[in-house]
Amino acid sequence: MSFRWLKLYMPRGLYARAALIIVLPIVLLQVAVSFQLISRHFEGVTEQMSFAAAREVQLVIELAEARHEKADELERVLEGLDIDLRFPNRIDAKDTRLWYDFSGIVIMRTLREELPELQYVQLRDDRIVRLFLQGSNAPMVIEFDRRRMSASNSHQLIVTMVFFGFLLTLVAYAYMRNQLRPIKKLATAAEAFGRGRVVPYSPRGALEVRAAGNAFLNMRNRIERFFEQRTLMLSGVSHDLRTPLTRMKLSISMLDADEREELDRDVEEMQRMIDAFLDFARTDFEDERSELDAAKFVTEVVDGCARAGQDVKVHKIEGDGNVTISPVSVRRAIENLIGNAVRYGNHAEVSVRITEKSLRIRVEDDGPGIPADQREEAVKPFARLEPARNQNKGPGVGLGLSIAADVARAHGGVLRLRDSERLGGLRADLVFGR
Known part of the structure; x- marks a missing residue:
């Protein structure tokens, strides 16, 4: 038997689920105990008291x-x-009883069993019992205090159970909240690190939570060392390559124009590859985050690309608001997407959509696009899909989409590649959470 439908009604938060785990057993226990107590104890007491009152009525x-x-x-x-x-x-007359007066059922049943003369019983309230009897000589009406037939203040037990149940629930929730706080702090630190921010975190709580916290810190330190070593290595390699490239440029400049044309093109290609490697080596963990006007920021990036000679413009901006991002990394990602768009197409357009929860930057082109079965491969570092796409401005290095995807992941977002229904080429969406 499947219980998947229960997931629709289960709370999603950790605190809410913990509260449900605490409150549900207490409520079920109180309901079960109350039912048993009322059905056994109060019913038995009421039956005995009603039997004694029936004997007194019989005497009367x-x-x-x-x-x-x-x-x-x-x-x-x-x-x-x-x-x-x-x-x-x-x-x-006729029989009367309040709808919530369950002990009245026992009273009526006991009186009818013990008093053959009884015609009707009226229990209009919790204070008076009125009996209508048909004697051998004349009809009779007998009234007496209700407290003689049922236990008084029976609600006090239920009130006491509810009060102490609520009190124990508060105590248990406070203790559970203290135990869940370290887990929430660990989740906050992990989420922040996934968005490219490092927040102070110290493992606390139970042994299992401390173990998970220490494992997270070790993982975070290893990742930071990896990015640092990668940056240093690629920076060192690029620095070592710049010196011979400079000497090559000086040597080529002394050649005749006809002889140095192809050599200049090769040197520029090598320079462009080194710059791409450096962009790939830089990580968002080293950039400072700042709060910016999203629409204004993207417009400035597009205008800068247009001034550099790229055929790109802003198509549409929906919504407004500020976002907290790394401007250097996000600018690099947008420029790479625009560069790819105008490289493999003739024209590119950028759209921005800002909502309460996300920022979406869309770059579309009129090129051949990327087949659906190759899009996952296209975002991998050094992936080059030239056989499937036309090239207007020379071959690429294979890092543009990879850099954009890394920047999106560092901000807790994602890079999505789809077909552009409007321009007919590739549609690249950078989506960041706000």
Whole structure:
């Protein structure tokens, strides 16, 4: 039997689920205990008290039948038992009981079993019991206090159970909240690190939580060392390559124009590859985050690319608001997407959509696009799909989409590649959470 439908009604937060785990057993226990107590204890007590009251009523009925001979004795019994007795001309009544008066069911049942003369029982409130009886000589109406037939203040037990149940729930929730706080801090630190930010974190709490926290810190330190070593290595390699490239440029400049054209093109290609490697080596963990106007920021990046000779423009901006991002890394990602768009197409357009929860930067081109089965491969470092795409401005290095995807992941976002329905080429969406 599948219980997957329960997931639709389960809370998603850790605190809410912990509260459910605490409160649900307490409520079920109280309901079960209350039911058993009311059905057994109060029912038994009410039945015994009703039986005793029925014996007293039976005595009154016997004296009332012989009231002419035992008038004085009847008066003493009524006064001693605090019972009111009337002799109406006829009986015109019906059984009455409040809908929540469950002990009244037991009272009626016991009285009917013990009093054959009983016609109707009225329990209009919790204070008076009124009995309508048909005696051998005349009808009778007997009234007495309800407290003689059922336990008084029976609600006090339920009130006490609810009060202490609520109190124990608060105590348990406070303790559980103290235990869950280290888990929440660990989740906050992990989420921040996934978005490229390092927040102070110290493992606390139970042994298992401390172990998970220490494992997270070790993982974070290893990742930071890896990025640092990668940056140093590529920076060192690029620095070592710049010196011979400079010498090559000086040597080529001394050649004739016809002889150095192809060599200049090769040197520029090598320079461009080194710059791409450096961009790939830089990580968002080293950039400072700042709060920027998203629409204004993207517009400035597009205008800068247009001034550099790229055929790109802003198509549409939806919404407004500020976002906290690394401007250097995000600018690099947008420029790479625009560069790819104008490299493999003739024209590119950029759209921005800002909502309460996300920022989406869309770059579309009119090129051949990327087949759906190759898009996952296209975002990998050094992936080059030239056989599948036309090239207007020379071959690429294979790092443009990879850099954009890394920047998106560092901000807790994602890079999505789709077909552009409007321009017919590739549609690249950079999506960041706000």
